[in-house]
Amino acid sequence: MTISLIVHGGAGSWRPGSESEAVASMSAAVEVGRKMLAAGGSALDAALASAVALEDNPIFNAGTGAVLNLDGFVEMDACIMVSPGECAGEAFSTARIGAVTGLQRVKNPIIVAKQVMEETDHVMLTGDGAQRFARVMGHADYDPITADRRADWQDKRAKLESELELRGQPETESRQFKLRSFLKTHPEFAGGTIGVVARDAQGVICAATSTGGYTMKLPGRVGDTPLPGCGTYASLFAGSSATGTGEYVIRSLACRQISDNVERGMTLAQAVEAMLDQLGRDFDADVGFIAIDANGVPYGNHRTRDMPHAYFSGTSAIVAKMRVEK
Numbered sequence: 215m216t217i218s219l220i221v222h223g224g225a226g227s228w229r230p231g232s233e234s235e236a237v238a239s240m241s242a243a244v245e246v247g248r249k250m251l252a253a254g255g256s257a258l259d260a261a262l263a264s265a266v267a268l269e270d271n272p273i274f275n276a277g278t279g280a281v282l283n284l285d286g287f288v289e290m291d292a293c294i295m296v297s298p299g300e301c302a303g304e305a306f307s308t309a310r311i312g313a314v315t316g317l318q319r320v321k322n323p324i325i326v327a328k329q330v331m332e333e334t335d336h337v338m339l340t341g342d343g344a345q346r347f348a349r350v351m352g353h354a355d356y357d358p359i360t361a362d363r364r365a366d367w368q369d370k371r372a373k374l375e376s377e378l379e380l381r382g383q384p385e386t387e388s389r390q391f392k393l394r395s396f397l398k399t400h401p402e403f404a405g406g407t408i409g410v411v412a413r414d415a416q417g418v419i420c421a422a423t424s425t426g427g428y429t430m431k432l433p434g435r436v437g438d439t440p441l442p443g444c445g446t447y448a449s450l451f452a453g454s455s456a457t458g459t460g461e462y463v464i465r466s467l468a469c470r471q472i473s474d475n476v477e478r479g480m481t482l483a484q485a486v487e488a489m490l491d492q493l494g495r496d497f498d499a500d501v502g503f504i505a506i507d508a509n510g511v512p513y514g515n516h517r518t519r520d521m522p523h524a525y526f527s528g529t530s531a532i533v534a535k536m537r538v539e540k
C-alpha cells in the first residue's frame with residue numbers, strides 16, 4: 215500500500231522574508247516522517263516525529279514559538295488521532311484519539327497527546343491536569359515563549375490598548391467583542407499552527423495537529439485543534455488537519471465532514487474543496503486543510519493568502535510550497 219505524508223505550517227499571511235525558511239522547514243519535516251514510513255514505520259510514529267520537528271521549530275505557532283494569549287501567557291492545544299488498523303503489531307478495530315488543551319510549560323504537547331491516548335483511559339486532558347500528567351510522563355518544565363513572540367505580544371497588546379482607549383471604553387467590558395474586529399484589522403497575527411497527516415504501508419492513517427491558538431485569544435479559550443472531528447480527524451477513508459480561525463472549524467465539524475464525504479464517494483480533493491466552499495459561504499473563514507485518503511493521495515488547499523505545506527506519496531520526491539496557486 216502507498217505510504218504518504220503531508221504537513222502544513224498554518225493558514226495565514228507569512229511575513230515577507232520568512233517564506234523560504236517556512237517552506238524549507240516543511241520539507242525537512244516531511245523527510246523526517248518519510249524516512250520512518252519507508253523503513254516500515256507506523257503512520258502514528260511518522261506523524262508524531264514530523265509534528266515534533268515542527269513544534270521544535272520556533273517559527274511555527276506550536277510548542278516552542280507558540281503565541282501568547284491576551285494576558286501574555288501560552289496555552290497550547292494538540293491532538294493526535296489514528297484510524298482503525300494494525301499499529302506496532304497490534305490490531306485496533308476502532309480509531310484512537312489523544313488530546314490536550316491549555317498546556318503552558320511543556321516542550322512537545324503532541325507527545326503528551328499521544329501519551330493521553332496510550333497511557334490513560336481518557337481522550338482529552340486540560341490545563342493543570344494535563345500539565346501534571348505531562349510531568350508524570352517525564353516532560354520537564356519548559357517555557358515555550360520565545361523572545362520574538364514576547365516582543366510581538368507586547369506590540370499587539372500596546373496597539374490593542376491604544377485602540378480600546380481611543381474608543382473610550384473600559385477594557386474589561388469591550389474586550390470580548392473588540393478583539394474580533396481588532397484581529398481582523400491585524401491579519402498578520404494568523405498562521406503558524408502545525409499539522410501532519412500520514413498513511414503507512416498497513417493503510418493506517420494518522421492525523422496530528424498542534425497550536426498555540428491565536429495571538430490575544432482570551433485565556434481559557436479552546437480552539438478546533440484538540441477537538442476530534444473539528445481540527446483533527448482520521449478514519450479509514452481519510453485523515454485531515456485544519457488550520458485557521460478555529461471557531462469556524464468547530465462550528466462546521468470540518469475534518470469529520472471531509473472523511474464522511476470521502477466515505478460517501480467524493481474524491482479527497484472534492485471533499486476538501488466542498489468544506490472550503492462551505493466555510494467561505496458561512497463565515498468567509500480564513501482556513502486551510504491538509505488531508506490524505508485511503509489510496510495514499512495527499513491534498514491540501516486554503517482560503518488564506520499562504521499555507522506553507524509539503525508532501526510526498528509513494529516514491530515521489532517531496533513537494534514543498536508556500537501556497538496553492540489559484
Ligand code: ASP
Nearest residue numbers: 407427437457458459460
Ligand atoms: N486553528 C487554530 C486555532 O484556532 C489556529 C490556526 O490554525 O491558526 O486554535
